[in-house]
């Protein structure tokens with residue numbers, strides 16, 4: 001029977017997961033596999049980082065419907081977090097809770113007024129493309145490829161007049177390029193100009209070299225803006241399974257998300273919210289920020305050195321938990337994966353981060369996103385051996 005629904009495929013990462021499963025009979029990420037294609041962090045404590053909860057307690061009252069606005073303990077924890085680390089002045093009315101980062105991003109794009117044209121970089125987080133296509137959004141692509149070393153500037157954005165809405169992961173998935181300091185400040189100011197607006201996706205906020213930055217440091221009175229700062233418990237707080245994310249924005253924009261929650265979401269699981277509130281509480285989160293920054297910073301360094309010594313041309317910035325680079329010897333990422341599957345390993349082919357979706361003709365066809373997010377300190381030597389064998 002013909003489906004009554006419009007058809008659409010899963011986001012690109014799943015393509016690699018399915019190919020991996022066909023080739024190995026295993027689900028990537030399970031014991032013994034090398035899930036370098038995947039974007040999840042360790043869900044066990046990192047060396048030097050804080051403990052992670054393995055149980056939560058809740059009462060009968062928590063089995064009631066959650067508030068569409070989000071639970072007060074999580075709203076307050078998020079408010080305190082940004083006001084403490086970035087000297088912002090937000091209230092709990094500036095925060096909307098979602099079941100992860102993606103639903104917050106999707107909702108923002110879904111409710112964006114049609115006169116706004118999305119500005120998005122050529123090399124970006126895979127499901128942005130799916131969301132823009134599914135929602136039928138107009139978008140303009142900002143050059144981000146080997147020619148500019150995946151480092152566009154604000155001038156590239158400025159070239160586009162009219163009502164524009166920036167969508168940007170910062171640190172960028174997959175490149176790790178991170179806008180910080182004056183550059184980030186000028187981008188936030190750009191998004192506050194007449195007719196301009198923007199979404200800063202800060203999923204990898206803790207994974208930065210140097211002082212940890214957020215657009216929240218530069219936003220000023222957020223109620224006077226159309227700036228949306230999105231984050232989640234997924235990466236830095238090491239809890240992708242909680243499915244808790246949030247959007248920080250003006251009160252009037254947050255009210256719309258809350259209306260949406262009352263119509264279509266029914267709030268987010270209370271036990272998850274309680275757990276996330278504990279993870280981001282001020283008496284814990286400083287430790288989490290430094291623990292994550294230090295551990296993943298050292299992983300970025302040693303995997304970077306290893307990949308370069310194997311002949312990869314790396315373009316990785318100083319954030320995130322991916323390496324982004326070109327394979328040696330003209331090898332394509334798909335060919336490389338075929339070789340890696342024999343070792344129960346896989347990378348994410350660069351073509352899946354190409355917002356032009358040019359497939360095999362993409363300048364990203366020889367690029368890979370190598371994720372060290374799920375890797376603990378002990379797998380390094382074995383990982384390098386597999387990479388070496390697959391390149392031989």
Ligand SMILES: Cc1ncc(COP(=O)(O)O)c(C=O)c1O
Nearest residue numbers: 039100101102169173203232234
């Ligand atoms: C750039 C970016 N934004 C947001 C997310 C949020 O993920 P989730 O919806 O799992 O919280 C991810 C996870 O891969 C990401 O890489």
